[in-house]
Amino acid sequence: MKQFISLCKFYIKKQYKRSKILPILYNSSKNIIKESIYSYKGLVFDMVWKVDTTKKIDRRVLDIPDREFTWSYEACGVRRFHRIMKRINIDHTKYNFIDIGSGKGRVLLMSIRYNFRRIVGVEFSKKLHETAKRNIENYSKKLGKKECIELFNCNALEFHFPIEPSIIFLFNPFKRAIMERFITNLQQSLTVSPRSVLVVYVHPTEKALLEKTVLLSKTYEDCGRDDFVIFSNR
Template structure:
């Protein structure tokens, strides 16, 4: 079992990474501090830097693949995705403050990234026009309820317009049943990303789904 030393070492490692590359992503912020608190919307806390490397292989990603992070915050997963050979990477963020920090993070690290087409969108996930060629979607529990259901329904609609395989990486999958209820999703794997978690709780887990 990992102890406090492991947590300290990982925290120091992440902060050292952020200092080295001149980025800022390691904060927890309540949405009322950002002025965007609303029913069905969560809080900002970044996912692990390693989660995409644990769920995606660079061999399976190519220039025709498109990545979308809903609730991209300060852009940590956008930066991670852009280290893969995606054709386009989108980050959708409702908070103007977090969006501006993400823009600065991308500027500071662009020369180290493989993807040249990074599109940070300051806007609402409910009004974002989801590309019909998106192949990987990331959620870090950014919203729940009708907001999440609407986004999932719109993702499925893109599959109806342009049949393909779509992978969903769902970090802290609070609304996992909504994904399965589409009848289009297959659970590929579940990863544990927390040392201690309450049995039966979605927190501390990452689910990977394939939608067709």
């Protein structure tokens, strides 16, 4: 039987190498499968917690004024988020967790298990903000205790950073024009009130801007499947 299996493997490999179509078919279906697994896990999260966080929303239909500078709504993957959190070595109870561009609130809900001092979400879209509110209510009902998550429905550029140690979580919320101003605001806040801050930037399309900052330095980078960077001033 073992010999038969290795013979089959050998034959498939040989055909794969010879064929022009098979590698193309394999690579395209791999992405479809990955995408389906991603939404499957998100849907399981939604089903278990009776929330609505998985459906993507194209940036062109988001109810925010600066649509051309933003990316579409998409929630951070469940396992990806927890793998990222494992890389952060802090006393969580001393830190706030702030999700900039918190969308429907999935990241906020997932951060509950880490016992942060405060959990804060900042979302520009009114519709997504309202969905996040409902999700937090449903999650709290399911959990059987009220979760204290603070939501701000405003532009991230108008948000006043709490002057306490914080993790600033960014899942690729906006493009260069906004990111530049956001970093300037953060730097100003850190100069006026120095405190420990970690910026966790997932799918960091504008990471070069953070690399240029004087107050923050890169402490961790994952260029693989989780694709994130951590900057810190500690």
